[in-house]
Amino acid sequence: MAVQKVTLFTEQPLALIFGEQLDHIDVAYQTYGTLNADKSNVILLCHALTGDAEPYFAENNQNGWWQQFIGKGLAFDTSKYFFICSNVLGGCKGSTGPSSINLKSGKPFGSQFPHITVQDIVRVQKALIDYLQIPHLHAVIGGSFGGMQATQWAIYYPDFVDNVVNLCSSLTFSAEAIGFNHVMRQAIVNDPNFNGGDYYDGEPPEKGLAIARMLGMLTYRTDIQLAKAFGRARKAESQFWGDYFQVESYLSYQGKKFLDRFDANSYLHLLRALDLYDPAVGFDNLKTALARIKARYTLVAVTNDQLFKLVDLHKTKTALDQAGVELQYYEFASDYGHDAFLVDYDAFDSKIRSGIA
Secondary structure, three states: OOOEEEEEOOOOOEEOOOOOEEOOEEEEEEEEOOOOOOOOOEEEEEOOOOOOOOOOOOHHHOOOOOHHHEEOOOOEEOOOOEEEEEOOOOOOOOOOOOOOEEOOOOEEOHHHOOOOOHHHHHHHHHHHHHHOOOOOEEEEEEEOHHHHHHHHHHHHOOOOEEEEEEEOOOOOOOHHHHHHHHHHHHHHHOOOOOHHHOOOOOOOOHHHHHHHHHHHHHHHOOHHHHHHHOOOOEOOOOOOOOOOEHHHHHHHHHHHHHHOOOOHHHHHHHHHHHHHOOOOOOOOOHHHHHOOOOOEEEEEEEOOOOOOOHHHHHHHHHHHHHOOOOEEEEEEOOOOHHHHHHHOHHHHHHHHHHHHO
């Protein structure tokens, strides 16, 4: 089934956290499973940084980003639950973002796209759920950037959500992680083709975006996984200052592949939204914000995650406990590191099922 799309905020604009406004917001979304009679089996899936509205699709022998998790009898059981997933505000896969046409100018937003936060993203998701006439959510589930969205759902709409499952995400981003994002952004904005973000009439900043993606990939996996996959093996046809080792060739491939599916401006805006996330925004303090959570909260940590490190997941667990949140917590190691929540089904299966039971 093709991705569906709806335009929201046509009569009243969305007031953004940074003070700007945005109207006529397109939201691309997809659904899986069957909605039951009393609409009590709905689960919202929140995608990670570069995901989209299609965690599963079967066309053209391609896989969605949560392909092996969704289906009859799987962790996301389509014979039991009705799943909704939307592309986030600021994205480039059907929802309004920097590459979308600004109705006021008739041109892509580019540098004029407003600054967005996780809170803004969640408000757009809530507007979609209201449009679909869903009165309650059995669960909100997300990994990484999606885990932040799931947490914000429980804070903003405590009586609307029964369960939250946060996979591999802390309440705030660490200084080191912000530093990685800064280097990625600088690779993009210093590309000669960036043009302040207004590059849609010319060549896009592909070199900068590819470099940014390569750095990002090093934070998503582990040294163990890279050593097993590549070690110090060299390419048969190597370039001394380029792809000399197999691991370099892998990173170059990932950077190039990323260009076919993502927009540099979206990457910039979503990276910054990731940096900025703070559940305490709009409340007196963090404890006050977290104390609003009525949902049963499941937090899953990967001990050798190199992006959302274990020390930050422990801080998150402590903060949730101190706020009186009903919490179940799991931690384990995976060679896949941060990307484990996307690919290590066996490790996550039972934790997800427990979190939405």
